[in-house]
Amino acid sequence: MNDHKRPAAKTTRRRGRELLDAIHQAVLLEVAETGLPGLTMEGIARRAETAKTSLYRRWTSPEDILIEALRERYPRENPTAGAVDLRGDLVAAIGLMRELMGDRILGPAMLAVNSEAMVRPELHRRMWTEVYDPQGERFTWRVMEHYAALGHIDPAKVNDLTADIGESLMLKYAVDHPGELPPKGYEERIVDEVLLPVLGVRP
């Protein structure tokens, strides 16, 4: 009756999708906690409760796992713009960024990755080609274009710079207040005090 190999407990063994999801989850949590450079195969394995070998079988580096996880989990929603509510659509567009920042898993993970990407151009490129959509981001920009096409705003005032304002202010908030979300109404203030004046629209 010698239980010669820890017999009990783990009755079931995960495979395929189930295991993959667990690993993806693990890598995101891990990177959020330790930062990208602290990301290690052993760490991921520990957290996913799987074996290091199982990781090496499929991937060759922690970063590869991470990118794959992000590609799967990163939100790809097409922000839609109505036809009548410029202000509301702008607020909503900026709000998408708050959603991302507020995601308890994806938010910190993205922070950690973007941090590193600032110092490692190859990673930056990789994120853009492998994670961010071909269509790519720029929530605010789409809304602006839309209303410019409708003649509600001067098309000349829609450009790379003005389209960046909303996202950049949200970004700076994140940088200045690690771990916090902007206060309620922050998006509205951005739109009312900055974007609309810049676009030459009177409330």
Place this chain on the structure above:
Amino acid sequence: MNDHKRPAAKTTRRRGRELLDAIHQAVLLEVAETGLPGLTMEGIARRAETAKTSLYRRWTSPEDILIEALRERYPRENPTAGAVDLRGDLVAAIGLMRELMGDRILGPAMLAVNSEAMVRPELHRRMWTEVYDPQGERFTWRVMEHYAALGHIDPAKVNDLTADIGESLMLKYAVDHPGELPPKGYEERIVDEVLLPVLGVRP
């Protein structure tokens, strides 16, 4: 005649200020290259061409050395604002950020540190209390206040949000284009297309 301990070469031995400066320089270069989590006593020692022991004698962690180096090297200039050229002063204020970003040593080092600080609130606090001045930053903000006091702009339009615009756009540029500086004239565009309209000033 056995040269029993590598006799030649190193005739002089650094100490005090000279050594300290070399170490500070080394830690900044090192962190720029390896990132903060990759920062190690051995690495710093190697680059400064000193002994690990000499580091441990004075500091207890790589991070301590780094903070000290930053405290010494971080620019503390009082941005002055004249009385007559709002536009020019704003451009200059934002330009200070370009200078920092463009510094081949301090720029990358600050990037690396800020990256980490986003994920490690204690570090963020430490930077603010030990590196950034008591007076603290906010180049643009000072200029705005100044001209508001002079009655050139509506004081109600000078607040946390509007004061952040310039820096945040420069920051976003850095995030989106790792290793690059904004194109010539970028500050001017920020001022002309964004800041002045927001402040309700017509060119």
Place this chain on the structure above:
DNA sequence: CGTATTAGATACGTCATCGTAGCCTAGTGA
């Protein structure tokens, strides 16, 4: 000139991660 400081060199045991190898076993599906 001689002594007290301060740097530099070397070595050590410990620890965590690396990437790989070898073998065992639960689940799957023909």
Place this chain on the structure above:
DNA sequence: TCACTAGGCTACGATGACGTATCTAATACG
């Protein structure tokens, strides 16, 4: 039901950072 696949376990030598101890040598300073 049985063979095959995919996952799990353990162990390994290698590497590199850790923090400390010990000794030697250069420089400053009285």
